[in-house]
Amino acid sequence: MFELTNISYTYVGGVSALDDVSLRVESGRSVALTGANGCGKTTLLRILNGLIFPTKGEYRFEGTKIDKQALKDAQFAKTFHRRVGYVFQNVDSQLFCGSVEDEIAFGPRQLELSEQECRQRVDDCLALLEIEHLRTRAPYATSGGEKRKIAFASVLSLNPDALVMDEPLAGLDASTQTLIIELLKKLREAKKTLIFATHNEELVQTIADTRVRLDFGKVVDVSQST
Amino acid sequence: MQVPQWLLQEERITPPKDRDAFIRKSAAALTYVLTKARRIDERQRSRIAFSTQIKLALTLLFVLLVAASRNFAFVEIVGVALLVLLATYEQEKLARVLILPIQALIISLIILAPSLLLGQTRAFVVVPCKTFLTTTAISLLAYSTSWNRFTCAFKSFGAPDSALFIFDLTLKYVVVLGEICLETLEAVRLRSVGRNRRKAQTLGGIVGVAFLRAQKSAQEQFDAMTCRCFSGKYRRFKAPMRKIDLLGVALCLGLLSLFIYLEIAIRCSN
Ligand SMILES: Nc1ncnc2c1ncn2[C@@H]1O[C@H](COP(=O)(O)OP(=O)(O)OP(=O)(O)O)[C@@H](O)[C@H]1O
Ligand SMILES: [Mg+2]
Numbered sequence: 001m002f003e004l005t006n007i008s009y010t011y012v013g014g015v016s017a018l019d020d021v022s023l024r025v026e027s028g029r030s031v032a033l034t035g036a037n038g039c040g041k042t043t044l045l046r047i048l049n050g051l052i053f054p055t056k057g058e059y060r061f062e063g064t065k066i067d068k069q070a071l072k073d074a075q076f077a078k079t080f081h082r083r084v085g086y087v088f089q090n091v092d093s094q095l096f097c098g099s100v101e102d103e104i105a106f107g108p109r110q111l112e113l114s115e116q117e118c119r120q121r122v123d124d125c126l127a128l129l130e131i132e133h134l135r136t137r138a139p140y141a142t143s144g145g146e147k148r149k150i151a152f153a154s155v156l157s158l159n160p161d162a163l164v165m166d167e168p169l170a171g172l173d174a175s176t177q178t179l180i181i182e183l184l185k186k187l188r189e190a191k192k193t194l195i196f197a198t199h200n201e202e203l204v205q206t207i208a209d210t211r212v213r214l215d216f217g218k219v220v221d222v223s224q225s226t
Numbered sequence: 227m228q229v230p231q232w233l234l235q236e237e238r239i240t241p242p243k244d245r246d247a248f249i250r251k252s253a254a255a256l257t258y259v260l261t262k263a264r265r266i267d268e269r270q271r272s273r274i275a276f277s278t279q280i281k282l283a284l285t286l287l288f289v290l291l292v293a294a295s296r297n298f299a300f301v302e303i304v305g306v307a308l309l310v311l312l313a314t315y316e317q318e319k320l321a322r323v324l325i326l327p328i329q330a331l332i333i334s335l336i337i338l339a340p341s342l343l344l345g346q347t348r349a350f351v352v353v354p355c356k357t358f359l360t361t362t363a364i365s366l367l368a369y370s371t372s373w374n375r376f377t378c379a380f381k382s383f384g385a386p387d388s389a390l391f392i393f394d395l396t397l398k399y400v401v402v403l404g405e406i407c408l409e410t411l412e413a414v415r416l417r418s419v420g421r422n423r424r425k426a427q428t429l430g431g432i433v434g435v436a437f438l439r440a441q442k443s444a445q446e447q448f449d450a451m452t453c454r455c456f457s458g459k460y461r462r463f464k465a466p467m468r469k470i471d472l473l474g475v476a477l478c479l480g481l482l483s484l485f486i487y488l489e490i491a492i493r494c495s496n
Contacts, residue, residue: 009320057466078418078419078420080417081415081418082420087401092439093409093410093412093413095350095413096410096432096435096436097431097432097435098431098434098435106417109240110417110418110421110422111419111420112420112421113239119228120230120232121232124230124233127228128227128228128229128230137477140438140439140442156233158237158417159233159235159237160237161236162239182227183227183229186227186229187233187234190233190234190235
């Protein structure tokens with residue numbers, strides 16, 4: 001599904017964040033990216049989502065090369081973004097609607113689902129993440145952990161084929177962490193592709209088929225778990 | 227936990243087509259402007275590295291004198307000097323510095339076009355020239371100085387703390403707002419997967435939320451300053467006088483004497 005070939009990425013100003021990284025992720029697999037702070041996990045995930053483009057090397061999504069040109073085709077870009085969901089590391093910047101309800105309904109409405117179906121999805125997502133009580137609140141005025149749950153809900157409501165997550169458990173309490181892990185297990189059983197960056201060993205142990213270790217922008221180790 | 231059925235199935239919907247060039251184009255334009263604004267902080271030091279106070283004083287003096295001068299020879303002389311300075315800039319930097327002055331020039335030409343019909347050719351030349359020179363000077367100053375240095379420079383000119391605080395917070399707010407707009411646009415792009423029937427509403431809502439968030443985080447930055455012992459007092463910025471700054475002072479004096487000389491000359495000849 002995702003195929004990175006010898007990609008490097010250098011930020012404006014000359015910081016080299018990724019250096020000659022190659023990675024293949026088949027559909028339905030789950031991959032954990034681990035490594036120290038600043039080793040390039042977020043950068044890699046942003047490339048996978050087509051937010052930035054590798055300065056060297058090639059990124060293909062189901063055989064289509066993802067670059068500026070490819071995403072200029074609005075129809076293709078929409079399909080791509082629908083199929084690949086992204087939960088930011090900094091969820092603060094991911095929420096832009098006036099209420100939690102609108103936030104979750106934003107995607108389904110764009111897909112022109114019937115109003116009833118939209119409502120169904122909103123209700124399901126609110127229930128799934130146990131945030132029904134936040135329904136009418138303003139996302140920017142919620143707590144850090146609540147924001148992460150809202151971000152999850154608003155991405156899941158699009159029913160993406162692949163879910164890319166940057167530190168999905170950061171800032172969540174123990175029971176919510178368990179909730180998310182259970183949810184990801186179910187999604188994995190449903191053959192969704194999962195790619196996540198994390199420092200949480202439990203998450204890696206329970207969810208990941210493959211662990212990719214990064215260090216200073218290089219892949220230093222790829223190990224399969226049983 | 228009950229995962230809803232729709233979430234476990236593969237989605238079959240193909241995104242509806244939409245004429246969303248409007249959102250995409252305005253997003254692209256905004257991104258472009260904002261990344262430019264952000265560069266302000268990433269700029270390198272310019273070659274003429276006067277201290278900020280000198281630069282600020284020189285620019286203010288320049289603007290004041292050019293605006294006040296009644297002898298066109300003064301405008302010509304400093305104009306040539308400014309152009310020589312600009313000629314040392316690389317092409318790309320030059321373009322960035324000149325965007326604003328050129329716009330100002332064009333606008334002033336349009337506004338003054340009627341004066342040509344009335345036979346006021348002098349005004350048609352003088353005013354646009356002055357406009358161009360003053361905006362260029364300011365644009366040069368803005369281009370070669372990072373914003374937080376201005377706060378220090380104003381302080382050393384004796385501006386009161388309360389005024390500085392508002393100035394400082396406003397700058398922070400503008401920078402934070404830019405950052406937030408960029409991030410939000412990314413998030414919007416990722417979830418713009420189909421047709422949006424309420425474009426204006428969406429865009430309006432997003433902008434509103436961005437403003438609120440910018441205000442919140444500017445406030446948080448201020449809280450952070452307080453936690454690190456900021457008491458509302460700005461320290462006086464004491465940069466040691468360097469040799470190059472003496473040159474700056476000399477330039478100021480030179481500019482002033484040239485102005486006085488030429489003004490007297492024109493008064494005597496009248
Ligand atoms: N906008 C930016 N401009 C310049 N350099 C950046 C930028 N963002 C990140 N970097 C640098 O790129 C490198 C990789 O950053 P990245 O955010 O991918 O790390 P990370 O693995 O996600 O770290 P963390 O675990 O702290 O989230 C770091 O050295 C970082 O300093
Ligand atoms: Mg990161």
